[in-house]
Amino acid sequence: MEDSIHEVENENINQRGNESKSVSSLSADRLREMLSQPELATLYTDLKAYGERALNEPMPSLSFRLYRQFSDTGERKTYEEAYFDRRGRLAAVAMLALDTTRPDALQALEEMLWDVCGEYTWCLPAHLGTGEVNQVDGNIDLFAAETVHMLAEIVTIHAERLDRLVIERIRSEAEWRIFTPLYREQRKFHWQTADHNWSAVCGGCCGMAALLLLEDESTLQESISHTVSCMNAFLSGYGEDGGCAEGIGYWVYGFGYFTYYTEMLREYSEGELDLLTGSKITAIAAFPLRVHLSGGTYVNYSDSVEQEEIPSGLLSLLASRVGLQIDLPFHIPLLTDDPCHRWAHLLRNVMWSDPPVYGDEGASGQAERGFIFQNLGWMIVKGSLDSLDTKRTYGGPLQVAISIKGGHNDEPHNHNDLGQFIIHCGGENILCDPGAGLYSQAYFAPGREQLFHISSSGHNVPLIEGQEQCSGRQAQAHVLEAKLAEGCGELDTTLDLTSAYSGAASLARYTRQFHWEMSPDGSKDRAELRLIDRFQWKSRMVSSAERFSSVDDSDAGCSSVVERWMSRVQPEVVKSGNLRWQGAHGAIHMTYDANQWKILTEKLDTVDHDNVPVTFYRTSLSWTGVIDETDVRIESSNPLETVCEVRFIIEPKMGETEVSMRE
The missing domain is CATH 1.50.10.100 (Chondroitin AC/alginate lyase)
Incomplete structure (x- = not known):
């Protein structure tokens, strides 16, 4: 071009000559x-x-x-x-x-x-x-x-x-x-x-x-x-x-x-x-x-x-x-x-x-249901929940989608957000991105990565050894896999995000793996995202009780790994190992291993780009386990590993009766 x-x-x-036009x-x-x-x-x-x-x-x-x-x-x-x-x-x-x-x-x-x-x-x-x-x-x-x-x-x-x-x-x-x-x-x-x-x-x-x-x-x-x-x-x-x-x-x-x-x-x-x-x-x-x-x-x-x-x-x-x-x-x-x-x-x-x-939203043959931006490093998949119950309640299918971000941390209007993802249901980004903050002198000055909207602390990415993601072109998401099966709405993606955490001294490698699937159990009223984060260490990692004091004063900040999820919706603990964000039309259930991860939700008040007050809820999963290294040699070829595996189920919003029955 x-x-x-x-x-x-x-x-x-x-x-063109001198002809007047x-x-x-x-x-x-x-x-x-x-x-x-x-x-x-x-x-x-x-x-x-x-x-x-x-x-x-x-x-x-x-x-x-x-x-x-x-x-x-x-x-x-x-x-x-x-x-x-x-x-x-x-x-x-x-x-x-x-x-x-x-x-x-x-x-x-x-x-x-x-x-x-x-x-x-x-x-x-x-x-x-x-x-x-x-x-x-x-x-x-x-x-x-x-x-x-x-x-x-x-x-x-x-x-x-x-x-x-x-x-x-x-x-x-x-x-x-x-x-x-x-x-x-x-x-x-x-x-x-x-x-x-x-x-x-x-x-x-x-x-x-x-x-x-x-x-x-x-x-x-x-x-x-x-x-x-x-x-x-x-x-x-x-x-x-x-x-x-x-x-x-x-x-x-x-x-x-x-x-x-x-x-x-x-x-x-x-x-x-x-x-x-x-x-x-x-x-x-x-x-x-x-x-x-x-x-x-x-x-x-x-x-x-x-x-x-x-x-x-x-x-x-x-x-x-x-x-x-x-x-x-x-x-x-x-x-x-x-x-x-x-x-x-x-x-x-x-x-x-x-x-x-103009056509209708989701018109047959027009809307792309999935796309991978190879140069940009973004992945997007869209689908719909179209069971009979959904059609009765909403008058038609309920649109759902996921987006995943790669790229690097020196982009125009950059946020330090490698591995960030969005889960969307019914016109609402339930797990969301904070977007732009209020433009001020500090927003474009050295140290801007400390601001909430720009820092990785405001995104769905982890804190590792008390370290946020670093800025700069060298902090890059390396795409190890990006496979889209558009016909059935499946996406498999693995990112190597190690370079984003150069300040984490004990980290040998960090990869984030996504598997997105529509109707995972054959039903037409749910979608599922499985996320697996693997943290490989250069040396033994210990429990939160033995860890250093981090920049974060919360209990979550004392862990070597803190996973974080951002939403405008305040989540509810359904039971141990099960959390729910209930949006206007859809709900997200997250399941995790409560024996290894401690949960904490914080209310964060800020202002958006137009100086309008907005509240986010940051939910953290803080690692509490200890790796048993009895049978594992501490060598670079066989590193110790912490794994966080969570599952997000996206489904139509339930009424109070349905919620109580399911709980």
């Missing part, structure tokens, strides 16, 4: 027509409510005190809330101003555009170091790029009605803030060669603004060449399997803006420059459908959330351009669903959303 884009760049960019799809008439469609009624109601509030309230101030807050305290949320509210109001009023009977909306739009042009910086303080003048001048981050793109599209759409001075101001601000440093002076920015979302978003937004605003042909050609180079860098972060290590949220962000730019470039060049082609692009496009588990809930490794709003315009465009088969219910995200109120998603949801390309 990279070669094909370079070929486009080298052979076609300079053949435009992006005809950005017209007020077309947008008015699209907004009148019945499927956009809810979206328009949301836009109108937000826009009317913006017409009656002053724009939030980006004060000096707010600006300095990040460098002074590391707090970024307050400034960013005001910043994104300003963008959201501008987006909503730009849509309301399409109504030619609303001169008040057009006048407010001009005031807002003028106000945004006057901001000290379009960047976020969190991306400017200490925020001094020399760090601001000519700097371009994600949101400076998004801002220039937003202004360029709004001024293009409303060009016939906006005051000429507002248009000239926008062109002037775009020139000195973006085009001069990036294309004329050719300053170097770290994101130009980044293999993650920054290259696609920054490069793509600046590139789209250039296509719309630049009149100098030589600079425009430089912008196209520059942006295609950024897109090459972005795609280099993906393997041929199309997997996004940053997770579903950043797939929406990075690949979304990649697609938005490539479509504008294709239209601008009248089809001569088409970057949205090839098997790798097709695989990347399929990523959200492969990691969708059920009910709008996704695999959420790294800094992603479980419930993600996938832009309907983006999916619709990919369906038409690369033949993506969408097995999700049709839903157009609202402007207020996105905390950042991104204009690019909003506009394309209006322009591109196409209900007929």
